[in-house]
Structure formats: structure tokens, C-alpha cells
Amino acid sequence: MPEQSSVIGVAAASSEQQPAAERLAAALSLPCYSLDQIEQGLLLLLQADRLVLRQLGPDAPGPVMVDFVDGKAAHRRKFGGGRGQPLARAIGLKNGWTPRVLDMTAGLGRDAFVLATLGCSVEMIERSAVVHALLSDGLRRALADPEVESIAARMRLHRLDGRDYVAPPDERPDVVYLDPMYPHREKSAKVKKEMRLFQLLLGEDQDSAELLETALGIAGHRVVVKRPVKAPPLTERVPSLSIGSPNTRYDIYLTGPRHADA
Missing domain, CATH: 3.40.1630 (S-adenosyl-L-methionine-dependent methyltransferases)
Incomplete structure (x- = not known):
């Protein structure tokens, strides 16, 4: 959109x-x-x-940026739980398998960075020119930092609508990851500042179902969709399985041979 x-x-x-x-x-x-x-x-x-x-303006939330070096990214890198955390299990990161991941809705890149920290090569797609600029700036700073430059080197960024993605020859992603925007019904004061600004910038995703169908035709092994824990599946298509955490659920759609059970 x-x-x-x-x-x-x-x-x-x-x-x-x-x-x-x-x-x-x-x-x-x-x-x-x-x-x-x-x-x-x-x-x-x-x-x-x-x-x-x-x-x-008055009562505006603080600024939002992409930061792969400090803050939340550093905490998750050091204390996030490694391959045992729900995101890693949803992607299929165990039994020695490290998949190639296409993050079709990159946003602030936080989940992509977690997966790159765990060894995955991650291709990030972001269609918003403004968010793409923030991501590019965050990657630039990460690549200049000795502590995380090797992680950032596993991340590639493209400005592209996910529905237009065409996998390069012999580089079909093993896993496609989707984290679509969803409506927040909480009072605005309770919504994270990042989400408040992103809602102002982008509104809600109106084509998530199309993205899922595109992803299912691309992924070699599975599509993983991040959802609020109590939200319904993204479409009427029933997930193959789901992995939950206190606030988040990962719906998994298997598309090919599995290297590891979720």
C-alpha cells in the first residue's frame, strides 16, 4: 500500500x-x-x-530508529535464548540446520537481526522508502561496529514490495518470514512508540493475505507468520502448526521437506 x-x-x-x-x-x-x-x-x-x-508536536512519543548495536538488539543478542527461543524454533533452527531466510516485512529489522545473530543469512524486503532509509542507516552503523559487523554482514536489504519478489536462480529461500502490521485496539498511550509512529506512517497492512500466498510459492520449506498470541490466523488457511510465547504466536505453514521438526 x-x-x-x-x-x-x-x-x-x-x-x-x-x-x-x-x-x-x-x-x-x-x-x-x-x-x-x-x-x-x-x-x-x-x-x-x-x-x-x-x-x-505536544505529547509526541520519542524518536524511533534502527539500532542493531545497543538497546534491545544487544539484550536479545546476549540474553535472547539462542536456538531455543520461540522465533528460532519456528524458523526451524535446530539439528544443525541453518536456513536461508527471506524477511518479507522487515520493519525495524529486529527479528531479522536475531536470526542473523543465530547464523542465518537473511534477505530483508521493505517497501516503505522511509523505513528502508532507517534500515539502511542502522545497517551502516552495525557494519562499522566491530562487535556486530559479522552479524550485519549476513543481512541484505532491498526496497521492494514483497508481492513482486522473484527469487534469484539457485537462491530460493528456505524460510519466508512475515510480521504484518495489525490493528491495535489499546488506548494510544499504551501502544509502543514504534507502533504508534508506524501506524501514522503506514497505516494497517491491507494485503497480508496476498503476501502469504506469495510467500507460500517462494519458500522451500516453510512460511512463518508472526501474530499476536490471541489473534486469529492471518487467513482462512490453517497453519501446519504454531509455536507460542506469552505475547506472540508463530504460525507455521510447511511447504516442503522439513530438515527438523518445529
Whole structure:
């Protein structure tokens, strides 16, 4: 689905970043502002060392960025449970099998990074130009960090609508991973800041069923769909099996020979 008009443009946090902000704005076909020109709206802000998505105005949540080095990514890398965690089991990571994964809805790239940490080569697809820019910035910083550069090197990013994906010859992914946006019915104050901004930016996925059908025709062994634990399956198609955690469920659709039981 096309991006909504809530992103009003790009700005630089200081004059030193202004030329780079102007180049980014041109690449995204967005206007470039100085911060004193605007008071409200959703803005890509180029800081000294990173790119962030920021909402301006009263009661706005904090900025969102892609960070594979510190914060949640570092915690999951160090304490996430390895191949025994639900995501890894859903992907099929055990008995010595390390699949090639296509993440068809990359978002902030957190699950893709977890899988790359566990040894998978991960191809990420993101159709939003704004989210793709955030991901590109996060990967750039990760590749420059000695502690995670080898992990980031296993991640490739493409700006593409998943429905248009064509697997390169002899590189059909073993697993296709889907984490579609879904409607949040909680009061806005309770919704994570990342989801609040993503809802403003992208709205809800209206073509998740099409993505699933595309994924089923691509995946060599399985498609894994991330869902809220109490949500129904993505479509009327019944999953082969599911793996749950306290807040999340992974619906698994087997498409070929299994290297390991889930």
C-alpha cells in the first residue's frame, strides 16, 4: 500500500548535516526543512550519527530508529535464548540446520537481526522508502561496529514490495518470514512508540493475505507468520502448526521437506 502523507519531510539536526539531509530528501522525493520551520508532523531527522523518525508536536512519543548495536538488539543478542527461543524454533533452527531466510516485512529489522545473530543469512524486503532509509542507516552503523559487523554482514536489504519478489536462480529461500502490521485496539498511550509512529506512517497492512500466498510459492520449506498470541490466523488457511510465547504466536505453514521438526 502507498505511504500516507504524514511524513512531511527531512530535516538536519545541525548545519553540518544539512547537505546530507538535502540529498536524502531528494532521494525520497520529500521536502527538506530546517527545524525552526515546522512545529508538527512526522519527520525524518538526520542527526550527527544516525537517522531517526520523529513526531513533532505536544505529547509526541520519542524518536524511533534502527539500532542493531545497543538497546534491545544487544539484550536479545546476549540474553535472547539462542536456538531455543520461540522465533528460532519456528524458523526451524535446530539439528544443525541453518536456513536461508527471506524477511518479507522487515520493519525495524529486529527479528531479522536475531536470526542473523543465530547464523542465518537473511534477505530483508521493505517497501516503505522511509523505513528502508532507517534500515539502511542502522545497517551502516552495525557494519562499522566491530562487535556486530559479522552479524550485519549476513543481512541484505532491498526496497521492494514483497508481492513482486522473484527469487534469484539457485537462491530460493528456505524460510519466508512475515510480521504484518495489525490493528491495535489499546488506548494510544499504551501502544509502543514504534507502533504508534508506524501506524501514522503506514497505516494497517491491507494485503497480508496476498503476501502469504506469495510467500507460500517462494519458500522451500516453510512460511512463518508472526501474530499476536490471541489473534486469529492471518487467513482462512490453517497453519501446519504454531509455536507460542506469552505475547506472540508463530504460525507455521510447511511447504516442503522439513530438515527438523518445529
